Amino acid sequence: MVTAGWCKPGRAGRQYRFEFQDVVLLRTAVGLLKARVPARRVKRALGELLRQLPAERPLSGVRIAAVGGRVVVREGDSVWQPESGQLQFAFTVDELARRAAAPRALRDKPPPPTQRARETAEAWFERAVALEDDDPEEARRAYERALEIEPDHADAWVNLGRLAHEADDAQTAARCYHEALSREEADPVTHYNLALACEDLEKSAQAVSHYRRAIALNPRFADAHYNLGQLLSRLGERADGLRHMVRYRQLTRRRT
Numbered sequence: 265m266v267t268a269g270w271c272k273p274g275r276a277g278r279q280y281r282f283e284f285q286d287v288v289l290l291r292t293a294v295g296l297l298k299a300r301v302p303a304r305r306v307k308r309a310l311g312e313l314l315r316q317l318p319a320e321r322p323l324s325g326v327r328i329a330a331v332g333g334r335v336v337v338r339e340g341d342s343v344w345q346p347e348s349g350q351l352q353f354a355f356t357v358d359e360l361a362r363r364a365a366a367p368r369a370l371r372d373k374p375p376p377p378t379q380r381a382r383e384t385a386e387a388w389f390e391r392a393v394a395l396e397d398d399d400p401e402e403a404r405r406a407y408e409r410a411l412e413i414e415p416d417h418a419d420a421w422v423n424l425g426r427l428a429h430e431a432d433d434a435q436t437a438a439r440c441y442h443e444a445l446s447r448e449e450a451d452p453v454t455h456y457n458l459a460l461a462c463e464d465l466e467k468s469a470q471a472v473s474h475y476r477r478a479i480a481l482n483p484r485f486a487d488a489h490y491n492l493g494q495l496l497s498r499l500g501e502r503a504d505g506l507r508h509m510v511r512y513r514q515l516t517r518r519r520t
Contacts, residue, residue: 265290270310292328295432298400299330305347309335313346329432385414392423400427418448426457434464452481456488463491468499479508486515 265271266280271289274281296306310328313335317326327338337346392406407424410417425440441458445451455478462471475492478485489512496505 265293268307268311269314291430292432295430296328296330296335298430301330301333301335305333306335309346313337316346327432385410385417385420388413389417389420389423392420396423396427400430403427416447418444418451418454421447422451422454422457425461429457429461429464434461437461438465450481452478452485452488455481456485456491459488459491463495468495471495472499484515486512489515 265286266273270293271282271286273283273286293306293310297303313326313328329336329338334345335347337344388406388410392403392410395403395406404424404427407420407427410420411424414420421440421444425437425444428434428440429437438458438461441454441461444454445458448454455474459471459474459478462468462474472492472495475488475495478488479492482488489508493505493508493512496502496508499505
């Protein structure tokens, strides 16, 4: 990332100091690869995008997604392919995202499942888990099938949200995490995942709330302390942010 000029981190001695937005950009690049965009095309598209944007505008300041095996960029109402500069209709990204990520269970809620249906839903869930690494699109369909049978399968909602988030669709991810929490509210990991999605959606107050809830449910949740500390510091609440960073260091020191 640094060599390609995608980001310009600070330095602390011999180490780089990456900002949160740098991590967002890296996660975006990984999401493009998981969406089956060839690595060479990802590198070329991000390189071209870097040249097209104003010098003061970082790559992390625009929305980058995969559509049809290509990288597309959205900024406001404009959608274009950075490799060719070709403009696209703005509805293309939105429509494909809805069709690819919005589970049908969000629209139709079937009656409570029988015991046999629950077993079938669990079978679809296990199939989805097994498919995630090799075929995330088929895994998504399997999670949707599990939710059609058993809409209250909280773990399926969580995993479906995570797949959407990895595909750079934080909006759908947040919706899925909310569905999961409406069925199993006391899950610290789901609150943590939702906080991450809220950060991507620039909903800082909601992100803080869900990080705090994750920590309340699991006071030893080191990553939640770290992310909350960083976020609070950016929001100007430095004393509270420092407290969580100190707690993070205490927890990770004990872990090592």
